Amino acid sequence: MKITKLVVLFNYQKILLGFIISVLLFGLSFWINSAPIILILRVLSGLIILNIFASLLASYILYDNSDLYELNNLKGIVDWNKTENVILVQF
Numbered sequence: 001m002k003i004t005k006l007v008v009l010f011n012y013q014k015i016l017l018g019f020i021i022s023v024l025l026f027g028l029s030f031w032i033n034s035a036p037i038i039l040i041l042r043v044l045s046g047l048i049i050l051n052i053f054a055s056l057l058a059s060y061i062l063y064d065n066s067d068l069y070e071l072n073n074l075k076g077i078v079d080w081n082k083t084e085n086v087i088l089v090q091f
Contacts, residue, residue: 026042
């Protein structure tokens with residue numbers, strides 16, 4: 001959750017704005033009498049919330065839940081116990 005927390009901290013204003021707009025659109029849908037517009041506002045509100053959660057889930061799966069930072073492919077090449085200073089450049 002370390003990287004996901006950083007993503008939330010970096011984008012908290014956009015996430016908060018998305019939640020506020022979603023709540024406003026959903027609340028506005030109760031004031032309008034036209035059925036197609038009600039459906040459009042509620043679907044748009046749901047899509048905004050879904051987009052926020054999907055981006056956070058993707059961040060968790062790609063960065064926090066994967067072995068991206070474990071460098072398993074270098075175990076036979078580099079002895080990490082004997083190495084003091086390392087600059088790793090991967091292509």
